[in-house]
Amino acid sequence: MDDNQKMKIQNFKYLNENALKGKILFTGSSLMEMFPVCEIARSRGIEQVIYNRGVGGLNTDQFLENIDILLLDLEPSKVFINIGTNDITEERYGSQWMFHLMNNFCKIIEITKSKFPDTEIYIMAFYPANLHLPWQTEESIKWMELRTPENLTTCNMLLKDIAKKYECNYIDCNASLIDENGEQKEEYAIDGVHMYANGYLKVFEALKSYL
Template sequence: MNEYAVTRYRYLNKNAIKGETLFVGSSLMEHFPIDEILMSRRITRVIYNRGISGYTIPELLESMDEQIFNLEPSVIFINIGTNDISHREETAEVFEEDYRKVLTQIKERLPKTKVFMMAYYPVNQKVADTITAWPEAPLAAKLRAERLDKANGIVEKLSKEFGYRYINVNEGLFGEDGQLLEKYTTDGIHMWPCAYELIFDNMKKYIFE
């Protein structure tokens, strides 16, 4: 668990407005510059970001209060699990079981909350191999690319099981080869703010519905 991030969110949540929209997940959510995007477009909407870099689903399960429940959100956009499928030892069965635990808690404690479960973003293996942002980055990108379709299938299945919405907001992020476009990625896995502007445009219909 990232004690600093969790403690920081615990303090921030004391002044948060209940019943607003929440973004939650790992680094790919934490890096989403939602405040800047909203301000630049003069959109008056409260969206809290409670992503934590490096987080896996079991780690989210340890900090559900700080990342989700203390905010009592009316809408949740969740993108968690890319770090799980990036580990060689992770299995589809464990991945699904862990994700189901997250959704079970949300359903029990926030029964009226609308939940959008996001499809995972593509990666760019060439950039990951070239930059090697951390020693295991090339392998993480490889495993993630190999497992994305199956992981997305599990997420979509769970969304139906719990009565939530599975959404794919990746249109325009990838080329004909299915890989994340180089202009959008910092290291083959993570993305520049311009990528999130595209993602936001794809998400608007869900955010404002």
């Protein structure tokens, strides 16, 4: 992890010391960190306490190393998890990236359920990406090259199977985010992976009934 990620996790550690237990938690990597779920929920009149413990750039190995701070310390009644898109790279894991990702995801679920069997776990489908935006560069396309609709669909099918295996909930909020090519709509896209708040407003509408 870089210094910025370490700073964020240390800050969450301090916040956790005063956080209320048994509340709603959203956790994961940048796709969760950038989700303004607390503000959107409040603007919709939802009064439940919601915490966000997303840290940009984390992969599943790093999440597991910090699972106490990013999940367990809060003892959530409900936890929404979006982690693993940073594992979608052969540079780090070779051709076994998908196996590594799903194996680690199972570990996250197993650890959570062993500590808090009554916690409701919500596995969030990976959002669509877009490799064909007009402002994409060769560097960004290289970084995203495995985040194809086909790979993301396969990952989401496997996440759905994991949810069934561990009796968790699987939430696919992607219906309003996908264009005719199965990619992230341009009007939501920052860089083809991350989204502006207008995209997250669509995500929130799809999951608000689970809060």
